[in-house]
Amino acid sequence: MADCRAVLTLRPPRVEDADALVAACQDPEIARWTSVPSPYTRAHALEWIGRRLPTVESYLGFEDDVLVGSFSLLEIDVERRYAEIGYWVAREARGRGVATRAVDWLRARGAELGLSTFELLIHQDNPASQGVARRAGFTDTGERRPAPRVSPPTPPEWIVYRRNDA
Template identity: 40%
Template sequence: MMMGPSPTGWRPLVFAANRRYSIDFCKRAPHSRPMAHSENPFLNAGALSDGTVTLRPYRLDDADDLVATCADPAVLEWTQVPQHYTRDMALDWCANPPEPSWVITSPTAEHPGRYSGQIDVRVHTAHYVSLGYMSAPWARGRGLMTAAVRIVTDFAFARGAQRVEVCVHPDNTASRRVAEKAGFTLEGIRRNGEVLRGDVRDLAVYSAVPEEA
C-alpha cells in the first residue's frame, strides 16, 4: 500500500533543485524536506513499536531497498517520487531524513529489521498533522502499514495532536483500506487537491481525532 507522500499546506517549502521538489497537502515521499521548526513537538521520537511492528530510524543500508521501492510502478502511479530515483538520492535521504520519519520493519519478516516501507508525519501545527506512507513491494499484504499508521497516530495524539489526516487519490484503494482499517473516517473529497506530474487530481480526505481513538 502506498499513499502519494507530500504534505505541506501550512508554510512554503524550499528545496535544492538537484534533490528536492515541491509537495502538496497531505503526503510525502523520500525527496522533500520541511523547513526547520524549533517548536515541533514531534521531533526526536526515536523508535516506536506495538510489540510486533517496529518503526526505526533510517540507516544507510536502507538505500538499495528504498531505490527498489521508488522504482515500483504502483509507487510511481500514486506518489510524488521522481521517476528516476537514484541511489545517491536514497543515500542522501537515509543520511539526512526529515523528522519525524521512520522505516517500517517487522521481526516476523524473512529478514528482520529490513526496510519494509516508510511513514512520515507532516506537522502543520502543534495540533494538526498528516501522514504519508508507502510500502515496499515485498512487504505488502501483511498488515504492516495499517499497524504503522496506528502506531504513529497514537504517537501523534500522545504528543498533543488533535487531528491526524491522511489524503489519498480516490482510486488508490490499497492506501484507502489502510486508513480505514486504522480507524480513520472519510470526510469527503478535496477537489483538485494535488498536482502530480502536471495532472490535477482529487484527494480523498480521512481523519482521526483523539476522542475516537
C-alpha cells in the same frame, strides 16, 4: 514472505538503508501514489535520509530486518494539534496489515507530541490505501484536494480521510 503477525519495527532512516530504499522504490506503484521520484536513485535516498525538517518525522518500517515501508508524520503543527500521515509499503509486504499497523503507530507517536487530528490524503483510484484509512479508523470527509507537496498542482483527486483522537 514474512508472517502477517511479524513484529513491525519503525525507526528513523540511516545511511545504511539507502540500498534497500533504492531497491524498494523501483516499484512503479510507489511513484504512482506518492511523490517519490522515478527512477529513484541512491542520491534521492541519501538526500531523503539526511533531510531534517521541523514539521516532518520520517521512519522506515522493518520486519525481521527487511524493509517493508516508509512512514511519516508530515505537516506537523503542534499549535493546531495536527499532522498528515504519509506512507508507502514495499511490494512484497502489501496485503499483510503493515500500513494499518504503521498508521496506528504514527498516531501514537503524534499523541506523544500532543497531536490529536490526523489526515491521510489518498488518491481516489487507490482502493488499497482507502481500506487502510478505514481500518485505522479514519473517515472520508468528502473533501478532495490536489496531490500534496507537488508542483505544478494536480487536479483535486486526493480524498481527505481524517481522524480526531481528542
